[in-house]
Amino acid sequence: MAQAETPVAPSAPVPLAPVRVYRHRLPTRIWHWVNAVTLLILLMSGLMIFNAHPRLYWGEYGANNDPAWLVIGSTPDTGYLRIGSLRLETTGVLGRWTNAEGVEKTWAFPGWATIPTSYNLADGRRWHLFFAWVLSIALTLYLLWTASGGHLNKDLHVCRSEWSPRHIWHDIKQHARLRFPKGEAAARYNILQKLSYIGVIFVLLPLMIATGLTMSPGINAGAPWLLDLFGGRQSARSIHFIVAWALVAFFFVHIAMVLLAGPVNEIRSMVSGWFHLPAERKDGA
Amino acid sequence: MSEFVMPRRQLIARAGGLAATLPLLSACDAINDAPAVRKILSMGEEMNRASHRALIDRNALAREFTRADLSPIFRANGTRLPAGAAYAAHAARGFADWRVAVTGLVARPLSLSLADIRSMPQRTQITRHDCVEGWSAIGQWTGVQLSRILTAAGVKDSAGYIVFRCADRIGDALYYESCDMVDARHPQTIMAWALNDAVVPIANGAPLRLRIERQLGYKHAKYVTGIEAVASLEGIGAGKGGYWEDRIDYEWYAGI
Numbered sequence: 001m002a003q004a005e006t007p008v009a010p011s012a013p014v015p016l017a018p019v020r021v022y023r024h025r026l027p028t029r030i031w032h033w034v035n036a037v038t039l040l041i042l043l044m045s046g047l048m049i050f051n052a053h054p055r056l057y058w059g060e061y062g063a064n065n066d067p068a069w070l071v072i073g074s075t076p077d078t079g080y081l082r083i084g085s086l087r088l089e090t091t092g093v094l095g096r097w098t099n100a101e102g103v104e105k106t107w108a109f110p111g112w113a114t115i116p117t118s119y120n121l122a123d124g125r126r127w128h129l130f131f132a133w134v135l136s137i138a139l140t141l142y143l144l145w146t147a148s149g150g151h152l153n154k155d156l157h158v159c160r161s162e163w164s165p166r167h168i169w170h171d172i173k174q175h176a177r178l179r180f181p182k183g184e185a186a187a188r189y190n191i192l193q194k195l196s197y198i199g200v201i202f203v204l205l206p207l208m209i210a211t212g213l214t215m216s217p218g219i220n221a222g223a224p225w226l227l228d229l230f231g232g233r234q235s236a237r238s239i240h241f242i243v244a245w246a247l248v249a250f251f252f253v254h255i256a257m258v259l260l261a262g263p264v265n266e267i268r269s270m271v272s273g274w275f276h277l278p279a280e281r282k283d284g285a
Numbered sequence: 286m287s288e289f290v291m292p293r294r295q296l297i298a299r300a301g302g303l304a305a306t307l308p309l310l311s312a313c314d315a316i317n318d319a320p321a322v323r324k325i326l327s328m329g330e331e332m333n334r335a336s337h338r339a340l341i342d343r344n345a346l347a348r349e350f351t352r353a354d355l356s357p358i359f360r361a362n363g364t365r366l367p368a369g370a371a372y373a374a375h376a377a378r379g380f381a382d383w384r385v386a387v388t389g390l391v392a393r394p395l396s397l398s399l400a401d402i403r404s405m406p407q408r409t410q411i412t413r414h415d416c417v418e419g420w421s422a423i424g425q426w427t428g429v430q431l432s433r434i435l436t437a438a439g440v441k442d443s444a445g446y447i448v449f450r451c452a453d454r455i456g457d458a459l460y461y462e463s464c465d466m467v468d469a470r471h472p473q474t475i476m477a478w479a480l481n482d483a484v485v486p487i488a489n490g491a492p493l494r495l496r497i498e499r500q501l502g503y504k505h506a507k508y509v510t511g512i513e514a515v516a517s518l519e520g521i522g523a524g525k526g527g528y529w530e531d532r533i534d535y536e537w538y539a540g541i
Contacts, residue, residue, distance in 0.1 A: 053419035060350070060413060063360040063420035100307045116317045117310045121417065122533045123317055129541060130329030217415050218333075218499045218540025222341030224348050233413065233421050 021187045023275035028151065031142045032270055034134065039247060041131045042208075046244060047109040048116070048124030054095075054108035056241055060232035069238070072108035079106070132212060139205050146201070155189055156198055162191045180261050182278045200250055204243055211240040323534075334538035343467050347498035350411040356422040359414075359480065361488035364453035364460065367508050372452050380492035385476070389448070389514035392439030399478060399492055405429040405437075408475050416502040417535065426496050428477035431512070432470045440514045448521055449495055450511030455528065462506040463518055463526040463537070464497055473498040476509065501539035503529050 024032075055068035062068065071082045072095050079095025081088045092098070097110040100117070111117040115127050146152045161167060171191045174180070181190055189197065213219045214226040214236035230236040258266045262278065269275035316322055375383055380399055387395035409427040431447070447469040451460040468474055475496045478485055485491045490507025497504050504527070518524055523531035530537050 049419065053416070055420070060354060061356045061421045061423045063356065063358075063416075063422050065358040065360065066356065100310050112310065116314050118314070120533075122529075122535045125417070125536065126323070126326040126329065126534070127317075129333060129536075130326045133329055133332055213541075215415075216541035217347060217413075217501065218337045218341060221345040221347045221499045222337070227348060233415065237419060 018276035018279075020274045020276055021184075022273050023187055023269045024273045025149075025151070026273070027142065027145045027149070029270055029273060031138055034138050038131050038134045038138065039251075041115060041127055042135060043244060043248065044113060044115040045124045045127035045131070046240075048114040048119070049121065049128060050241065051107045051109055051114065051119060052121045052124075056238045057234040058231065058238060059234055060227070062234040070241075074106040132209070135205070136209050139201075139209070143201070156194055156201075158191065158194050158198075162194070167191060178260055180278075184277060186261075186278050187275055196250060196253070200247070204247055204250070207243045208240065208247070211236040211243065215240070330536040330538055333536075333541050337538075337540050338467065344472060345499075347412050347473055350413065350423050352411065352425065354411065354423050355425065355481065359422045359424045359489065360416075360420065361486070362416055362418075362502060364455060364507065365488040367453035367487075369454070372508070376487060376491070383492050383510075385493060385509060386450075386511045387434060387438040387513075388511065390441040390444040390516060391435075391514050392441065393437070395434070395438050397434070402429050402434075402476060402478060402493070405433055408472075409479075410473055410475070410496075410498070412473070412496070412498045414502055414505070417539065425479075425481050426475065426477040427479035427482075428475035428493075428496065430472060431474045431476055431495075432472070434476065434512060435469065435514070438514075443516050444514035445516050446514075446518055446526070448511075448513040448515055448518070448526075449506035449509050450513065451506050452508035452510050458522070458528065458531075460506065460508070460528045461522060462495070462504050462528070463515075463521070464500070464504065468497055468499065471497075471499070476512075499540055503527070503535060504539050 054072040055062070055064070056070040057066055057068050069084055071080075072090070073080055073082070074095040077096075078089055078091045079093070079097065081090045081094050090096075093110065094108060096104065096106050098104050099111045105111070105119075107114075107119055114124065116123050146156070168191055175192060180186065181188075210226065211230055213223070214230050215233055220227055220233070226236070227233060230239055265276050265278070383399055385395075385397045385402070387397065406429065407427055408430055409425060411423060411425045413421050413423050415421050435447070444466065446463050446465055448461060448463045451462075453460045464474075473496065476493050477490075477496050478493050480486065480489055485494060490505075490509075493509045494507040495505050495509060515521065518526040518537075522528070525531045525534075526537040527535070529535040
């Protein structure tokens, strides 16, 4: 990453033509777009599977007669979400909603958010369990490439100075003020970017795969330690659900940052690899 | 699933607003229904089956729990009471005349009573039952290992699958399920007649149900009347190896 086409000396005057840097190598770009499709399909088919039993538990077991920490349900005229003792009315969105044909339904997540759009656990599982393989294989290959191809050392490694609370706090303030790095600094990942990408690649995605496998009775027989790691099958199902929403939250922040930092330039760099360095501000910020 | 019917005016107003999303949603469903897409997605099932068989010891046991781990209430699902006078008559007699036919690719076809089954060596296991819907319940099961029945009947080497015939009818067809010989011979695969130290309740499959602990709940055939060794699943039902597999395309390999 960040191999400048023309060398840019820090003291050089800002050129009129944008300086292009090769920012994302091909494996990163392929992985990014495979993930974009795969994670969307996994989310939507996962919401379908959740609709089959819209209750979450902690521990090894959990069924309708056992206490659930999260429930999406319906009364005769409302839909609701209950988390612990907190109960929110969600009529129209969760628990009770109207489908595209104008028919009221009482599945947890609405048809526009699920694959397929009408209740079908069998098909939801087919999509989910196929794309789980796509995610797992792509992540494995990407981790191998990241570790061996220098991506980890060159781009994601957090150096000692970046770990300082002052540096992190400075970066948070800069983000909050929507002041994004300019010039050559924009071609490199800043500390918040590094931490969120490390979090997704090394924590959230592996957690999704591991908790997904922990729900498999076949895998349980071969790797019972997974049950101990997550505190039982129903705990794994709960963690799977929570981490899925953490990935959704990452997605929204990610999209917001792309839009704020210049969507054309950002998306182009993830398609062709080439990134146009935003001009330095005169105040040097 | 209860469906609440809205007043007509409100319905039309809402439908108008949602009509714009209709083409997109139906396009998604058209992709879902395309035969080529379904064929590709089905590769996931085969990859799961093949990888589990390759990586997991064939005799690896499902976790067994203690009595302290039992679900307070063991949930029942699917058929809770088989329809028909024949089953009702069996239930009224305490299933004293219930027979399980062991047929197909066996040297000695058998017709086993519950007394026959209880006179064989028994296995008791406290295991977790996982429904395809997502819930789990822990129960204690007692029964005879299927491998003992297959050995008693002299199952032939040409048998590739065991088919379980059931007494419950859903719609127009009798329930059935099947498994390969690895799961059929697995030490925890038992024909269970007791749940939590009592005879299996009718809702949970009385008088005899399959426990196949490394697969999801719909594989655990209830109300079993027949155990049949076959070379191939073709020609049985619609050929996909089970009632739900035939009807709504549930995976035949339900280890995940």
